[in-house]
Amino acid sequence: MPRTAGSRGARTAAAIRRAGLKLIARHGFAAMNLRELAAEVGIQPGSLYNHIETKQALLFDLIREHLDSLLASTEAALSAAPPDPLAQLRAFAAHHVLYHLEKRQEVYIANFELRALDAANYGRIIILRQAYEARLTALLEAGDQAGELTVADPPVTAFALLAMLTGVCTWYRPGGRLSKATLVALHTDLALNGIRRRASG
Amino acid sequence: MPRTAGSRGARTAAAIRRAGLKLIARHGFAAMNLRELAAEVGIQPGSLYNHIETKQALLFDLIREHLDSLLASTEAALSAAPPDPLAQLRAFAAHHVLYHLEKRQEVYIANFELRALDAANYGRIIILRQAYEARLTALLEAGDQAGELTVADPPVTAFALLAMLTGVCTWYRPGGRLSKATLVALHTDLALNGIRRRASG
């Protein structure tokens, strides 16, 4: 007779993912070890394998779920914004910063531990990541064609803006001098100003 | 009897640093192993210890040398530029991008492997890094006070600009579509535009 939903098993699996995020973000994937992860969850190392396939598969799952979630919530944010290019871009930037501030662990892992993925998993993740980059590139091109932006090279500009907007989550700590809202506004302006079309000359 | 400058020992030491940069940049510090490093150099693992103290000390040396070199060459670049705030900032940005494009391995390590440093080494490195960040922050404040820039929050803006200007070296590969000079110009403009004071209305 199968256990009921919400059973201990599901809670353990969730705790493993939570602890995985925390420890990989803290130590890096290679330096994190499953003994510590198990201890954090409160089970024996071998018991992890009732819930994960391998250490590598855990990393892949965490990254994939993050990117799935990022893509979905980005679409939601864009849908909720006015359709003109500047508003869409501002929505993208604001959502990016806020989302990244709130999911700093996931972001860290998804950006800096890709090299720890094996070839097959790396390929799968890159597709998702490129979809996200392409979304911003398309917005930049639309803004350029609408005459509202001056974008010298859309894909390169997209990379540059993403780097800037992502950077905040490498140093932000809750309770610091500036609120999340302030940081969102500051970075959004910085990004938009960098590409907004100048009045004339 | 000490060997002459170009002795085998000195060449081995240099080869170890070169291989260290390459392998740490490729795999990350924790995932890199000294066996592979020794093989790359063409010696046995035990022989490494005639040239390095520990794996940790190798990492520290590589990062410190990089930051020393970055700080020194930044000062040289700023000295060679006109003293007005905008020109200084442009020189800083252009130098940063070019230097980072040319030292991608060092940059990668100095940015992403700080967590692998032990506490004492981390403290030493952070001082150097903060000096670099402070240099840019000071330029932003000067430009703001001179009325040429609009900088909402100098330290945060400095972080944001550094993230953007550094980002390029995570994807740049020599022989790609765009030359280094083009990338330098593109990123410099993007950064400067983000903070240049708007005409008025």
Added chain:
Amino acid sequence: MPRTAGSRGARTAAAIRRAGLKLIARHGFAAMNLRELAAEVGIQPGSLYNHIETKQALLFDLIREHLDSLLASTEAALSAAPPDPLAQLRAFAAHHVLYHLEKRQEVYIANFELRALDAANYGRIIILRQAYEARLTALLEAGDQAGELTVADPPVTAFALLAMLTGVCTWYRPGGRLSKATLVALHTDLALNGIRRRASG
């Protein structure tokens, strides 16, 4: 309330023994694991313990059942043969080869996995095995005394003949070049010729 004879439980128990024979014969006892056995049966590993005591007990049961069956069918074969020593021996050899060809998995396990038995179980099995060897030794002695055989050392000769007659099941595969009947005849002759009394000097 006990289930009826053909109940699910009894069928599961039989499937476990069948899978056990197959997997132990294929991989060896130590290399076989209960996960694979459970998968072969179509249940979860924990469920095995409704039907077996331990992995060790499963091995013991399989070997004991095989030897019980071998001893019983040997007696039946000897009873059905003429009582003279040569005929008895020929019946023993023919039965041995045929039985071994038909129960190759059981034979393999009973011959090569005895060392995996714990001390107590090993002792119980050795008694059965020695009974079988003693049966052949007795036939050899009887033949020798009757003047029909020349048996230098009955127990050693018994071991040697058993090794030869058993060996066929390490390489025999159904559908091969020779039929079971041919192999039985060939080996029986080979064994008998080895010990039949020579005409004179």
Added chain:
Amino acid sequence: MPRTAGSRGARTAAAIRRAGLKLIARHGFAAMNLRELAAEVGIQPGSLYNHIETKQALLFDLIREHLDSLLASTEAALSAAPPDPLAQLRAFAAHHVLYHLEKRQEVYIANFELRALDAANYGRIIILRQAYEARLTALLEAGDQAGELTVADPPVTAFALLAMLTGVCTWYRPGGRLSKATLVALHTDLALNGIRRRASG
């Protein structure tokens, strides 16, 4: 500067092979563990890997060396015997029994642990083993054609004789009731009698 020959390294490697033979013969390959092997040698488990590639490679090396040695010493024994078929066969059988009595551990492993070899290694070993079997098959065919033997099916007879002649090393213990020489004679006669041509009727 390399160590001199006969160094500790070579002695350790030899001790590992000796202990490997002993423990694999005693427990079986799967049930043997490298911790026990290391303890037997008097080193730490990790140190084994200065001398072996993997556990699997150790098994392969032991089996291959045994078969190489068996083939070579068989050739030497045949060369030393008179060239007529019966003498050659007798020399083969006597050599086989004696060699097997003296290398019981190697024989056990080479016969019963082939299934523990991975596919590639298994293929390499089977070639050697078939060469040995083919040598006996050829002698049987020669004896049959010379009219001195009656061999119903040379390859099957070869398998049967090898099984019989090998069987002795599964139960022989030094210091037992019968000397090696006696056992060699007994088994050689048994084998030869099984196939020697009968006078006539």
Added chain:
DNA sequence: AATGAATGAGCTTTCATTCAT
């Protein structure tokens, strides 16, 4: 300055077995 061999601690993973449900 280089080597080969050793250490000792650690790693991910496997496994027989238990047990509440």
Added chain:
DNA sequence: TATGAATGAAAGCTCATTCAT
């Protein structure tokens, strides 16, 4: 009787580091 989840021990193997030569 079956399940899913847990245990605890052990496995093969890796690795930074040491050291006599």
